[in-house]
Amino acid sequence: MPDRRLDVWEKLADPEAVPLLEAAAIAVADGITPASVMRLRKSFPGTSVAEAIELASARARADAKFADPSAMMLDRAGLEQATSETVAEWKAARFGDAPVLDLCCGIGGDAMALARRGPCTVVDRDPIRAWMAGLNAGAVVRTEAVEVTEIDHALVHLDPARRDESSGRRSWRIEDLVPNLDSIRGILARAEGGAVKLGPGLPRPTPELHACQSLSIIAEHGRLVQAVVWTGRLAREEPCEAVDLPSGRTLSGSPGGFTAAGELDGALLTFHPSIERLELGPVALEAAMGGDAALAGEPAVGLGLVTVPLEVIDSVSSKWFRAVRILEVLPPRPDAVASALRTRFGDEIGEVVVRTRAAAIDVDAWSREFRRIPRNEKGPRVEVLGLRLGRKTVAVIAEPIGLQPSSMP
Structure with a gap:
């Protein structure tokens, strides 16, 4: 038995449907309302207005995935x-x-x-x-x-x-x-x-x-x-x-792990998402650092981050991880961190980026707190990381080391 839904979509691929689809695209761009749907139905009686809107909406969103979706047949779920x-x-x-x-x-x-x-x-x-x-x-x-x-x-x-x-x-x-x-x-x-x-x-x-x-x-x-x-x-x-x-x-x-780290000091490395997901951190470090990769340690099991001595990372560059220099480790209180930032940088601080793992801190709330700190556009970029190390949560003040991979979040 023929699928009536398919008949409707096939008609939208016909050249005669171009005026309907152009009008539907305009309506989607302006924001679909009951009034705009009624106008389409009045202007194009007996046509598949609902499917035309679905197609126009999907094409409008498809730019994020396809170079030229203007002639594609698709819906939003697909x-x-x-x-x-x-x-x-x-x-x-x-x-x-x-x-x-x-x-x-x-x-x-x-x-x-x-x-x-x-x-x-x-x-x-x-x-x-x-x-x-x-x-x-x-x-x-x-x-x-x-x-x-x-x-x-x-x-x-x-x-x-x-x-x-x-x-x-x-x-x-x-x-x-x-x-x-x-x-x-x-x-x-x-x-x-x-x-x-x-x-x-x-x-x-x-x-x-x-x-x-x-x-x-x-x-x-x-x-x-x-x-x-x-x-x-x-x-x-x-x-x-x-x-x-x-x-x-x-x-x-092949996947592998790291030994446990001692103190949270030196440089802290964050791996590319695919490296972290596959547990290929040791492979990435070996490719970038050779034998010095054995010096890497994991501050907490499952955290996905590792520390290495500063002297072995300063001259290393890799597209598979980003590195920050640990400046200070503090209790997880935004007021204490804000005070430490003012003490350390005064009025010379530039951008403050807040990150976390496993929702150890509220990134939005901490970011709002740090907006009160005076900024200097030419000042250094600083990162604040909220991390859960076993049963303990800490805040880490750090600064980027070298060029950061553009593909890293």
Whole structure:
């Protein structure tokens, strides 16, 4: 039985719908109101005004993910779940020019990049999603469940559902993926290589999906956006890979930990989000510092920060971590910290940046307190970090060391 919803969307792709979509885009830009909806319905009787507004709204938001979304067919839910153009292009490069099945394709964020580098077939049980992906990517379309589709391409890309679209709720449990884990394993076993798109918060260690697999954690503009489990011939020898986009930098290795630190002094290092998530801090330090990496220590288990002696970090530069010089460690009281800042810097202080881990302090409240301190635009930039060290909370006054990586939050 034909899907009537698909008929509505197909009409929006017709050139005759251009005036309606242009008017809907203006209404969205001005802010949708009951009156603007009524005007659209009066000006375009018998048309799909609700879907036109949905499409115009999604296109307006899509600039953050796609270079030119003006001709794309998409809705807001599909856009939210779609891979950005930058991430999709990075992933697609690993597939070479081999034919790819894009399973659970959604609106085609990944399919567009895959289709630009070689043959691509999109598969989705939702006829609207499959149609959107086919149109956006110029790909062959199959409208069917991925569990029953024939794995007749050498490589597969799979984006299991992590959200119940009827309720809009996201599921964080890997056991709730659709298709389920057993189906995913079966699909991957029938392909020469595969890539499974998952959320960056997936459980560690990575669930076994294939006998040969590796994991990439991708950060885009300093924010974790995606985990990819590569299998078969697409997997790498190293088990884990941190990825920074749009720079394209990667760092591979095996997860590891640090010894416990003594006093909170010297330099404090914060790792790139993908490095921290994969526990590749020792790998990043070894690459930047060589044998001196063994001097690093963790002030508290699970904090994600390490300290190193100042003498070994002053001349070190890395895109995978940022360093600050610890100036003073104080009780976690904003008035005490403000007083220490005035004493140390007087009227010469520049910007004060407040950071925390695990909500050890209220960043907004502390920032408001420090705005009262007189500033000098040419003064030094100072950081105040609220940290929980076991059962104790402390405030650290610090200043940046060297150039700070632009991809770090």
